[in-house]
Amino acid sequence: METIYAICVGIMTAGGVFLVLRGYTFAVVLGLTLLSYAVNLFLFASGRLVVNGAAILGESEVYADPLPQALVLTAIVIGFAMTAFALILALRARADLGNDQVDGDND
Amino acid sequence: MKRWLLPMPLHSLLLLLVWLLLNGFSAGHFVLGLFLAWLIPVLTAPYSDHQSRAGKPLVVIRYVLRLLLDIVLSNVDVARRVLKSNHSLQPGFVAFPLALQGDFPLTVLASTISLTPGTVSVDFSEDKQWLYIHALHITDEQALIDDIKQHYEKPLQEIFSC
Amino acid sequence: MLQHLIFFPVLLPLLAGIFLLLPPLQGYARRQRVAVFLVNALLLVSAVLLLQQSLQHEPQMYMMGDWQAPFGIALVNDKLAAIMLLLSAVLGFAVHLYACAGDDQRGPFFHPLFMFQLMGINGAFLTGDIFNLFVFFEILLIASYSLLIHGGGKQRTQAAVHYVLLNLVGSAFFLFGLGVIYATFGTLNMADMAYKAAQLNSEDIALAKAGGLLLLVVFGLKAALLPLHFWLPRTYANTSTPVAALFAIMTKVGIYSLWRVHTAVFGEHGGELANIAVGWLWPLALATLVAGIIALLASQTLKMLAANLVVVSAGSLLLTIALNTPQATAAGLYYLIHSTLMSAALFLIAGLVQEQRGQAQDRFVRSRPVNQPALLGGLFFIAALALVGMPPLSGFVGKILLLQAAGDGSDAAWIWPPILISGLAALIIFSRAGTTLFWRAQGVSQNQVVAHPLQITAIILLLLTSPAMVIWGGALTDLSLSAAYELHQQPLPVIPANMAVPEVLP
């Protein structure tokens, strides 16, 4: 299972990085979103994988490490805020610069 | 009802019920549920501008049961058609003349049609005199219209007295 | 109240930021100005008290939620943190004064954002927890994104697009790094990390290295380490004046983090993880310095010059980290304070020049004269002296410290030439800038813009720190050195290895 998980994280990272390297704000923000999914899974993985062991006292026998979960939660929220800002900034750039390329007019 | 006192009693009842469904039936949750069933409608009343009065509980129950049955039947029907060859399929659009009035009743009707055998509500005409329906398989348009009128529109007219 | 003192530098701006969004402050410029002024003054007082505390005691911890380290989040006040807090307080105070002359009204929410920005910076200086550091990084980043666009304008938007998107990618790498760190260390408290670094499982060493180096990427991005520094000059040059001045401390947050993480956690006591960043930092810091010098010489506007100087100073500072001795860290610390305050002053001066020179703004071309040549020229002259590193202002002490920190071996052979040449380059470009901007005028000024007393006060306040840093240079260098020793030798208060864990109760 760990192998599959890691492969998924790797592919998502690759996809995210590829999009982040594009020249259009939309693609970049899309890439950032993809990248942040990968990041969240990665950070989550630092607590290792546990099935049927939610860290709710009394609900399971073995508890998954709750700390990375809390960290990922924080990361998700921050990621949301950042994505939102980046998107609106892309709009602003479109309004101010007349196009949606990351470098403005020059290619 | 008054702004601060049960503005939407039916909603309140529903909310209390859902609260108890979610949390289980206990005294504590009953109290909390009551509070929420009061608070939430007070907060959301401004967002609810279609106050259709429903009446005739018996008719409602009969309608709901009928609907459940039809959903099951409709599913069997869909399953049959899906799994069979599609060549014999005769889909098509139907314009359903509405006798029913009011946004809420119309919504209920359209939803019912979508959940029941072979039909999906597509859209209303602007004057809400017609409901366009897409049917998976049409043999007789008029029969379909009559069927809907008979089974669903009539009871709804009764329930909402319109 | 005083037992909560450590928390003040974060709490005060947070509360201020909140109350600025609420009646009776919300929507009233004057009330907002006064409120932030008062908070800034309080921040100054708390920073001074904290510095005093750090001098009198061992490093102090403030445990959030009363949970013991390494489980709870610790704020730590040691000499290094206290110095940085004082620096940010002084900078914030002066820059805000400047902004109150009118820049604050060029867009909504300047004051609360300013407060949140300080909160983020101070939090990053105080926290002893690596994930909490990430959180404060994000606070200071999102605040900086928002402040960056203050006032609007095409170039500002373009700069913001670059700055924001690049930093978002950087934040992703931060989290990758943190993931690895937690996966190997099993803790987030930096002191605990330092403690565990030497005892890591051998199968975890390579992983921990990767994690530590990913953090180097992140801090390098903030600190303007080549090849991650290119975003900086245009961003700084294109934002509004007070924001650019405030940003002077932003690269320093990166430097500070490198100290906290790469000098302390992955420092000498780190066993196999010792000094993992040094090998990378050496050539890159040198390259940063060289690239900074080249960019500096190519500067066409005063703000760009100031921004490129930030890169040059970043290169120098990174070199002190690469040198990795307490002496070098002390040199870096002194130089950091000096370069932050003086760069900020230069940005503010550039702002005034920009406004008074009309169309030519701050470009190095012949144009109409500024309205207050003697005043602006004088202020510029002082800032330039300090930044070039000429006596009698603080730059020269910083330069001597840097040169001496390199020792007299082969390190010096690498470090001296770029450091000395950077001084020469600065001298060349500053003399060109100054003579062009203030003396090479033609025609008469077409506007009546004059500097607001608050603006002048702010600049003078910043500039005064430079002679002060020379006059009290002895005390300050002593302080830097003891802060550096504290960082190198006893990173942070050591945490009990593993506290007794109570039995699990359902």
Add this chain to the structure above:
Amino acid sequence: MLSLELLQGAVLLTSALVVIALILNVWRMLRGPDITDRILALDTLYINSIALIILLGLYNGSALYFEGALLIAMLGFVSTAALCKYLLRGDIVE
């Protein structure tokens, strides 16, 4: 106990059916042809994942999955509605 094995078998079989359904949904999403087909497929994917989560809960004998299913039910609708509104009006909040 036979019935328990039967139940477990049913859970597994149902899971298999749901999983195949998911694959089919993705297939339709990739194929289109129109964007509305893809949205419909996404909507179905959302709803089918409710089934998956409920089954997971049954399989693990845990009640912790319920909220997830509830949220998918609520939010899947919002997402579909927003997408359709976008197709219709461009501006989803006007």
Add this chain to the structure above:
Amino acid sequence: MESVVHSIAAVLLLIGGFFVFVGSVGLLKLPDFFTRLHAPTKATTMGIGAILLASMVLTTMRDGSLSIHELVISLFLFITAPVSAHMLAKAALHRRVKFLDHSKSAELAARAAEQKNPD
């Protein structure tokens, strides 16, 4: 008692699984968008309903008390599914999505897209 409950649950599950499956097969197999719309709207909704019912039965038995909060999910689904279908159909009409050539009363589609009355 337990085995009866188990059996009922198993049957419900299988029914649910079947309809979920059918809904998706229909989604894939049916010839045009409007016909495809029928499958998930009905079959999938119903399938989930059955699975939720199974879950209710099982959890009620396991906990020994009435546990029917899954009803809330069903409630949501049954309320929203027709609206989703309606919105999708509206969008498809608006976009003039192609439908089967031999669809009956095809001319109504254009009227519906404009929300006009039939002639």
Add this chain to the structure above:
Amino acid sequence: MNLFWIPLLPLLGTLVPLLSYRFGRTATAALTALLPALSLLLVVQAIPAIFAGEALTWQAEWIPQIGLNLAFHLDGLGLLFSLLILGIGLLVILYARYYLSESDHMGRFYSYLILFMTAMLGVVLSNNLLQLWFFWELTSISSFLLISFWSHKSDARKGARMALTVTGAGGLALLGGLILMGQTVGSYDLRTVLASGDVLRESAVYPIIIVLFLLGAFTKSAQFPFHFWLPHAMAAPTPVSAYLHSATMVKAGVFLLARFYPVLADTDLWFVIVSMVGLATLLLGAYTALFKHDLKGLLAYSTISHLGLITLLFGLDTELAAIAAVFHIINHAVFKASLFMAAGIIDHESGSRDMRQLNGLWKYMPYTATLAMVAAASMAGVPLLNGFLSKEMLFAETLHQATLGSLSWLIPLLATIGGALAVAYSLRFIHDVFFNGEPINLPRTPHEPPRYMRVPVEILVVLCLLVGIVPDFAVGDLLNAAASAVLHKPLPDFSLAVWHGFNGPLLMSLLAVAGGITLYYNRRHLFAFQGQFTDFDAKIEFEKGIQWTTEKAAVIHRWLDNASLQRYVFLLVVFALVVAGWPLLQLEGAAGSRPQLPVNGVALVAAGILIVGTLATVMFSHLRLLALIMISIVGLIVAVAFAYFSAPDLALTQLSVEVATIILFLLALYFLPQKTPLRDSSPRRIVRDLSISSLVGAVIGTLCYAMLTRPLNSISEFFIANSKTGGGGTNVVNVILVDFRGFDTLGEITVLAIAGLGIYKLLAGMRLYVPAADSDGRPWAKDKNPMMLALVSQSLLPLALLVSAYIFLRGHNMPGGGFIAGLITAIALIQQYIAHGVAWMKVRLNFPYHGLIAIGLLLATFSGLGSWLFERPFLTTWFDYFSLPWVGKFELASAMVFDLGVYFTVIGATLLILANLGQLTTSERPLPGGK
């Protein structure tokens, strides 16, 4: 006496003219002179002691960490220079009183002048290497201010810049040399260093020290090839030239040679470099001086030549040469200062400095002419004048050295030629200006200057004569004291007599005089010869050089930095790839010892869908809406994965954030182009990016795998153990969020709040093109708010709120919590916006969202501050269980207030972002200032 006062008094004096210039010119000059005069008095007072062989010292700690202390030391050399600096400085003050015009800012001028005086005194009195450098640099700065005093003149600006750049560069080199010296010796104390000559000379870095040190000295003293700045510094007002460029600043370089003579000299390296540079400078300066038409230009090159002479003397391997050098320092200062002042008078009274216009001034200003001619004669080395004596000593020493081995005979020959050139240009100065017919087109009719303007010249000329005639009486003691300070040992026998009999040096002098006269007589041929060459204008070349440097820098800079985010991101990614990948190369096998979970079909399929979704997102990224739909799959599967791997809270959060993100994307997409050009980059770029991103993916994937397969020993046990007892909740993740690490959460909602504010800022005043049709050119549907959607949405709102209350309240013990609840509420409200539109919502929900954010943050913060009342740190939580009849047992916890804050902040921020964005197209645009 406290030595500190000697530089300190003039330093305080810099303020005097600034404060007093309103009181009139004479008063200003008088007041300005007061403190330097006092300082001079102090120096004079110390003379007896110094002559007696003592030295005065004063020291105070300053910045011991770097070895910089306030340390002054007055010995013979210091005394000599202090007298020059203060004495000539006072004369210059007097002179400048008449020289400056009404329009010049006299206060500023005097202030700079006194500042310079302080700096010079600091240099010559320093007893600490770094302090010496400190004042050294101050001389550069103050001289920059003085040269550029007439800053409206291009010449002045450029001349000042050039001087500053050259001497500044030298200063940096000097700093390097001094620090190396200090590090080698182990002390920055000058006395210690001066006593460590052997250590230095034997050190491996000695050559570096010599080179750096001499760079400093030579640039300052305008030695070849750094001499070019000095003539252009003549753009300064003449008092400045008289003071800085003849008597003092340019002497700072030779002062350094003198000061460090005992430790750095005495090696071949030193002698060869110093003597050759000196000789070259001597000849080049003298030759160039001959052709200058500008009076000050002639004097400037003459100065260069004489500085070369002094340098040459320091480079000759004899002690007497060093003594001669010190002697010539005095003599040159005296006659050159007077010549500059005379030139200034001529300029002042006639309006020109061009010798082609200036002719026959003897008739108009005979008195000044006499003074100038005496000084010029001294410059030429005419007997009975001071210049003669030191030149004789030079000639003598050139005959007694072996610096160049068998070629050493060249040195006396070249020195004699230099002497002849000096005679020639001095002759030209005298003849061309005061005789040679009538003036041509002078702006003014020349006449004698004001009485007191002449006084300084008179004093200096008298000194020339005095030293020239009775040298031993006039400067014998001073020279002795200074020279012994230079040599640091008993002086060899030497005599300061006018007449040494017929000897080699005298012959050389005669040859020089004869040669000079011949040269001048044949000047027409000489000028014609020189006229063939185009003038080398150092200023233009220097400016070109600087320009070249900046242009080349710009070219390299543009090459390095193309202002493209794509490159920045690429570099960032590659950098991360390299540093993170590097350690992995040392890793033997990624798999660790932790047992792995078995694979099952469902997970496999989910992973497959996830991968397909990812790839589809990437592939469809140019069809934006499609990409959005594809990324939704990814988000959904990630949420399911969280649920599967025992993280229900994460699953819930992921789901709700996912939907909010989609809505946001849709809102934004409306204003953005619907499609990206399919080929947004070259195939090469695509291949490059694909390779890089695959590598990054591989590294991250490997890291992830390595992490997952290693055992973890973490602090989390503590959280599980204390969650219920210490935090009052059974949902450990939630307790971490609101309690153990509540501070993170506070930060996180602050981020959200700030993002809301920032987005509001971005939206303020934004003008966007509103598309009238979709990407296929199809006009938008007419039905704004589909009735069914509207109705069902509003019916679902109470239900959604109830669910969010449910999620909120159980969060502490079960999956859920304030954040998720807040998002549910926000999304339910957004759904109303979608269904009903902004106008409809505006009537019902007219709430300043930033206020809601603030209230949320406030609640969270105050819930944390509450613990202060109980003397506990911030965010210390409290909880307890209560029981009410009928209701039963329930828990109350301060963490719930915190979570409520989270809830409000999330709602406020999300709505601020989404709803404001939605308002863009309506008439209800957000107003700046949030009012």
